[in-house]
Every structure is written in structure tokens, then in C-alpha cells.
Amino acid sequence: MKEPVWDVHNVVAGIDGSDQSRHAATVSADIARKNGATLHLVTIVRPPEGWWGIVGSPPTPSALSKSLTDAQREILDSVVAELDLREIEVIQVEDVGDPARMLLEYADKVDADVMVIGRRGAGLIERIMLGSVANRVVHDAQCPVLLVP
Ligand SMILES: Nc1ncnc2c1ncn2[C@@H]1O[C@H](COP(=O)(O)OP(=O)(O)OP(=O)(O)O)[C@@H](O)[C@H]1O
Ligand SMILES: [Mg+2]
Numbered sequence: 001m002k003e004p005v006w007d008v009h010n011v012v013a014g015i016d017g018s019d020q021s022r023h024a025a026t027v028s029a030d031i032a033r034k035n036g037a038t039l040h041l042v043t044i045v046r047p048p049e050g051w052w053g054i055v056g057s058p059p060t061p062s063a064l065s066k067s068l069t070d071a072q073r074e075i076l077d078s079v080v081a082e083l084d085l086r087e088i089e090v091i092q093v094e095d096v097g098d099p100a101r102m103l104l105e106y107a108d109k110v111d112a113d114v115m116v117i118g119r120r121g122a123g124l125i126e127r128i129m130l131g132s133v134a135n136r137v138v139h140d141a142q143c144p145v146l147l148v149p
Contacts, residue, residue: 004056006036006113006144007066007113007115008032008037008113009035009037009038009111009113010030010037010038010040010110010111010113011028011031011035011037011038011039011040011112011113011114011115011116011145012027012028012042012103012106012107012110012112012114012115012116013025013027013029013039013040013041013042013115013116013117014042014043014044014099014103014115014116014117014118014133014137015041015042015043015075015076015079016043016044016075016099016118016121016122016133017075017078017079017122017129018118018120018121019118020117020118020119020120020121020149021079021117021121021122022079022082022147022149023118023148024116024117024118024146024148025041025079025082025083025116026082026083027031027091027116027146027148028041028114028116028146029083029084029085029105031114031116031146032089033087033088034056037088038088038089038090038091038110039085039088039089039090039091040080040090040091040093040106040110040112041076041079041080041090041091041092041093042093042094042095042103042106042118043072043075043076043093043094043095044072044094044095044096044097044098044099044102044103045068045069045072045094045096046097046098046099046142047096047097047098048062048065048068062098069094069117070098073094076092076094080092085140093106099133100132100136100137100140101136103115103117103133103137104137104140104141104142107141107142107143108142112143113143113144114143114144114145114146114147115137115141115143115144115145115146116145116148117133117134117137117145117146117147117148118131118134118147118148118149119131119134119147119148119149120134121133121134130147134147135136
């Protein structure tokens, strides 16, 4: 018999607090449970405009205003609290930087078998198209991407 071509060991979900990302969290948890996979819930704090160019590298979490990282932590905690995580190995990740780039790098690092993200996110602009993070992830990911509404 042929080897299965899609074995799911690592599921990465992008969490930004939006309803779509909550949906992504639920879907990713189900995928992880049904496959005995590790669930990686990743939230990225986008540094305030202007923090980049000048110093050339992203600020460390401690250099960021505490309220920003605290707020993101709360977002992740509230999403996690709503999930049924029984029987799932869960890794929560909070990092600072450009969300799309960081999500892509993280997925590569853990050899993700699927990334689950919302079509849109917490951005305030009403869109008919994909959000910018979703757009970049779909274009550049090295693994299958599941977009949830
Ligand atoms: N900072 C983040 N950390 C983790 N995942 C994120 C982050 N931002 C977005 N995502 C993921 O990407 C999905 C799409 O969000 P995206 O940011 O592309 O849309 P948007 O906020 O509506 O648009 P934009 O940010 O371009 O204004 C979200 O539902 C979430 O799954
Ligand atoms: Mg966004």
C-alpha cells in the first residue's frame, strides 16, 4: 500500500482575537484531536509603526509597552479558554514582529502540516478581499493553508 502523503503531526493556528481567528482555533483544535497532532496557537504582537527601520531589528517583547503584550496575552488566553483542548498537546506561542512573516517562519520551524487562519482578522478595514496577513500566508506558505470564514 502507498504511504499516506499527508500525515498531520503539527497544526498551526494564527490567533489575533477576531471571530474568524476564534473559528480558526476551533477548527485547528478539531484537526489536532482527530489526528493526534500537536496544536500550536500562535499570536503575534505587531510593533507600533516606526519601531522598525530606525533600529533595524524588531524590539524585544520587554522593550515593547507592557500593555501591548499584555493585551495580546489576554486575547490568546480568552481564545484558549473557549476551546476544548482535552487530549491535545497544545503549545502557546506569543511573539513580536510582522505577523505574516512570523507565522510563516514558525510554521517552517515546526514543520507544520497545515496552517489554519481566518480569511480576515481584527483589522478595522471592511474588506471584500483577504486580509493582508491571510493573503501573504496563502501566497508564501510551504504547507497547506486552511482559510476559515
Ligand atoms: N497578529 C496576528 N497573530 C496571529 N495571527 C494573525 C495575526 N493577524 C492575523 N492573523 C491571522 O490571519 C487571519 C487574517 O487576518 P488579517 O490580518 O489578514 O485580516 P485583517 O485584520 O482583516 O486585515 P489587515 O490586518 O490587513 O487590516 C486572522 O483571522 C488570524 O487567523
Ligand atoms: Mg489584521
